[in-house]
Amino acid sequence: MSFPGMPQGLTPEEQQAAMTKTMENAMQNCFVKSALSGVMGFGMGGLFGMFMASMSYDTPFHTAAGGTPVSSLPLRQQLSIGFKDMGARSWSTARNFGKVGALFAGIECGVEGFRAKNxxxxxxxxxxxxxxxxxxxxxxxxxxxxxxxxxxxxxxxxxxxxxxxxx
Structure with missing residues (x-):
């Protein structure tokens, strides 16, 4: 199997070496580093936000719209309110982690290139x-x-x- 842009007639070992070199070169690109860090930060932030949101319902002080304690509502409404809140918190935390990850990785890559040091x-x-x-x-x-x-x-x-x- 041959990939676009790869020379023809290479042995499988040579193809693997060429593909490895291409991947390593792509990973040195600041845009790729920043994008990957943003995506990974988004995923980690979503999981972290979901975990933190799931822990916030262990007190009787959480209230629904109108001031009614969530614990006094029927189970279906409690779950609905909980999942909506969990989704909103997860989304917010995921966006923030993704933004910080992409920003830091992009700036670090730029600084490393500017200083020519690691x-x-x-x-x-x-x-x-x-x-x-x-x-x-x-x-x-x-x-x-x-x-x-x-x-x-x-x-x-x-x-x-x-x-x-x-x-």
Missing amino acids: DLANGAISGCITGAVLARNAGPQAAAGGCAAFAAFGLAIDAWMRQPKDE
């Missing part, structure tokens, strides 16, 4: 820029706080990921 500073710089961009609407003080928090988080995650593995 070191811990890239995570800190990217985190600072990402945090500042996400908090920009809340003012300069919030942007500075977002910069500091995301820079620390980016640095910590990058340092943890670079630790030697115990094998």
